[in-house]
Amino acid sequence: MNDVKSAKNDSKNGVELVGVGKMYGNVHAVRDVSLAVKEGEFLSVVGPSGCGKTTMLRMISGFVAPDSGDVRIGGASMKGVPPRKRRVGIVFQNYALFPNMTVYENVAFGMKAQKWPEDRIKDKAAALLEMVGMEDRAGAYPRHLSGGQQQRIALARALAIEPRVLLLDEPLSALDAKVRNTLRFEIKRIQRNSGITTVYVTHDQEEALSISDRVALMRGGALEQLGVPAELYASPASEFAADFIGVNNIMRGVYQGDGRFVWNGRTLFVETKRDPGPAAMMVRPERFAPAEAGPVLNEPNINILEGRVVGKVFLGPLTRVAFSVDGATLLMDLLSAAGEPLSAGDPLRARFAAADAHLL
């Protein structure tokens, strides 16, 4: 991954949105979004349904014209360029394979339409089918393939025309969990090997975090936050981001300055550079740990909360414990372990480091 990326590190942008907006009636589907996807980059766009992510994708492919702003591919404005001429590869959630054509014919369709020479089409189609692991099903019809296999073919078909950008619109949403996980990393591998600029739309934040170079979070048609996955997870820019990406404990209180945050009459320590005032503190469940018995004494870098266990959920490797502190319910993730099981009603002391709290 590094060699492909470093070779293109400072190169131009693959796709660029410059202040694009789109209204449907009185509703802003997309409002003033500016965003640059570097060449060879894998960018995911996440957000709840109706956040404008699909509209954004359709503006790149050209099926929706922005009311304002500009879409650029490879540095060139796409104003007035029809979708047919954009050389954009698309993969849909429902595969949209041509039912009347075999796997091979599906993959070859774009190349034939663009009048490539016959032997080049053959070689390219064979190479693509091998890449997606479907070389032995070249003569099969889509209806004989599983959902995962159909999506592999759809991917090969999109890549066949050597597009400048690959757009994937919820490509894994129709598949079952196991296939989804395998295919997710295969998409990533194929993208990495071909070095194609990719925009991946999904509502599944976990999927986005696990395969993207960067993630764009959208809300109500606007860009909420853009960053590498770890950054989005560790320092969400808003309560919405904190809530949408992963699970979060949100504690509302007042920041008094000097690293002190008052929540329900308790003083908690936090590392932040913000100004005093009302604020929300966020702590990821896995940042909590059970603390030894002892006095509640918050030092400048460790916070301890005393409460009672309300319930727990076994998640496999993790066990999620809900505990209540002064009437507020917080979540703590612990590595599942045999012995010493916590049960509802037990007293619990939970600690977290000041560095693990994030203040908004």
Add this chain to the structure above:
Amino acid sequence: MLRRAFSVSLMLLYFSFILAPIFLMLIGSFGEKWFGTLLPTGFTLEWYAQLFRKAMYVRAMVMSLWIAALTVLINGAISILTVYAVHVLESRRIRAAFDFCLLLPIAIPPVVMGLGMIQAYNWKGFSLVGTWQLLLGAHIAYTLPFMMRPLMANIEMIRWSALEEMCVSLGASLWTTIRRVLIPNLLPGVVSGALMTFAMSLGEFQLAVMVTGSRSQTFPVVLYQAFYVSTGFACAATTLLILTSLLSLVGLVLVGRSFSGEIVGG
């Protein structure tokens, strides 16, 4: 058990009600005499021989097949284009208007349609009434919904919008898209629409009897007149019509299957 016996006997009753008269026609067409008896007496092929000797009947059969075939072809072409346009426009209002238009020919009795056509296309010095072209037009209008319906269901089932976007993004021209993707994937709908409209046009009587003239009569019209000739002769003519209809439909199914087997079969 009782329920099973009930439903089986109900079905038998239904079939005998529909099939018994047809079966009697078949028997009657080979009978010498059929008067005052339950079944005809004697055996003869004379009625069939007469049928093929009389130019009027042969011409009417050719005319019927000709009009039914043209109806299917023109219906198919109009329907594919219309259904494609209505689907791609994705306008709820256009869709509502479309659905309403499909109901019209069903709501209006053919006899009303026929009278209207006589009024509308009969001017002094220039009249379309009596020409086969007018009957063709009437049959197209009358049977069009039965071609449109299966096609509309078909285009929705294959989720055409996504397929078309796919074609466009892959750089295919509109012509390539229609020829290589739209039409092949609509064939199942075309076949079932063709079966419907062909059968309807071939057996249609009300419009034909009002709109056609002596040179453009279709088989159902002359068949009706045959009952004034003799019972055996009429039975032979009826049997011929049924046979032609069945053979045509079987042929249509076979042709359709050979084209669209890849999509429907499997």
